[in-house]
Amino acid sequence: MKYLCLVYHEEAALRALSAADTRKLDADSISYDKLLDERGHLIAAEALQPVKTAKVVRKRKGKVLVTDGPFAETKEQLLGFILVEAEDLEKALALAADIPLAEMGMIEVRAIYHIPQP
Known part of the structure; x- marks a missing residue:
């Protein structure tokens, strides 16, 4: 089964890391992605650009509205994701714990919903 691991943290806290700590976090993240791949769990993993570059698209009554955002009342922003293959939720949670x-x-872990075919 596929699970999406959504990675959240405060962008400001990441920007406050020293250059050495940033390099270590990047290296650790890449190493973990490689480990997931070697073990047959990794489907995709990506970091996201800062939330200030995000746009929100809505379509209402045929009209498209594009706004800056999202600007939720939260300190933590979505920073990236890892899509994994795991035999069950327990295994997916264990994989997420090591991110x-x-x-x-x-890390928010959500099973992928398969839309039934008509």
């Missing part, structure tokens, strides 16, 4: 940013932020 390097889990020690600083939080």
Whole structure:
């Protein structure tokens, strides 16, 4: 089964890291992605650009509205994701717990919903 691990943390806290700590976090993240791949769990993993570059698209009554954002009332922003293959939720949670940013932020784990074919 596929699970999406959404990585959240405060962008400001990441920007406050020293250059050495940033390099270590990047290296640890890449190493973990490689480990997931070697073990057959990794489907995709990407970091995201800062939230200030994000746009929100809505379509209402045929009209498209594009706004800056999202600007939720929260300190933590979505920083990236890892899509994994795991036999069950328990295994997916164990994989998420080892994501390097889990020690600083939080990881939301959600099973992928398969839309039934008509």
